[in-house]
Amino acid sequence: MEKGRAAVFVGPRHFEMTELPPVPVGPGGIRVRILAGGICGSDLHFWRGEIEPILTGKQGPVILGHEMAGVIDTLAPDISTDSMGRPLKEGDRVVFTYFFPCRRCYNCLRGELNHCPTRFRFRASIEEFPYCNGGFAEYYYLFPGHFVFKVPDELSNEAAAAVNCAAAQVVYGLRQANLQLGDHVVIQGAGGLGINAAAAAKEMGAASVISIDGVPSRLELARQCGADQTIDINEYDTSEARIERVKELTEGRGADVVMEVVGYPQVVPEGIAMTRKGGAFVEIGNIWPGSNVTLDVSKVLWGQVRIIPVTHYDPYILPVTVDMLTRTRDKYPLTRVMSHTFPLERIGEAFEAAEWAGKTEDSAVTRAMVAP
């Protein structure tokens, strides 16, 4: 059995390459060889030192990365299908939930697998079995009962890697918001999640999709990926001007659904003000503690705004998302979201590229990807 290379996160802005022990595959288990791992905005928070990466278990070096796709390296003899009952064999490309619902707790019992309190078995110490539990490594281990789905040949590795979490997260958020045919949708932010959200909202029947960002190349990509209108925050440079613009574009009402994928709390009151009376505000981006903001709750009450917090997703969202990306692969250039690919050994450069994505004039990077 081979050892697996891994880029271990040892502290802010610091990775070390190492080799991890081979993972034995027990009954019901699957060892996946990672094909590609995208750098999510949340990974950047860990990298900058803004949040501690260890969520459960022993403290120590971890492997970051949760946006990944892989190929089945070793399948336990008792596994012959994916979670949809389709034949599965070694060598098949797959996507899988990166979190691990225990199915032995109150939330799991209620079908709230994305709220399972112990689902964070990924990103644990590299000293604990199964050692390789992050996306920036050669292997990843799926525990028995894990949700895994075969990827059709037509879908590229770049597209498959973006299923977790960029695409799946926003597809789930739009479903939770109950997006309907003919709705107006505002997407705050045109990074990896925001651009996928534009395409997903359009595919789900939105009459118009309005993307907001401050980087022209991202807004251009959003337009190519489903946005009907864009609002450049450099042009509409106050909150009032942007709210006014959204009202103009939505027959004076505001949007039926507003989705926040910026990751800064300041944009939340603005997004709520852009939501029509009785509409939904989907909160995804503000994942770290201390995301404080002053909010006039009476505006939520009298505006009857449904605030919908979304973390992770239901596992069925993965095949739904894979299907959408496969069907629309010639319609939207979503693979351009994964604009730069680096080998695993150059992960530091990949994070620098992701950090500066869209912030420098010559940078068209939206999301950087690492391929072992």
Ligand SMILES: [Zn+2]
């Ligand atoms: Zn559970």
Ligand SMILES: [Zn+2]
């Ligand atoms: Zn993510």
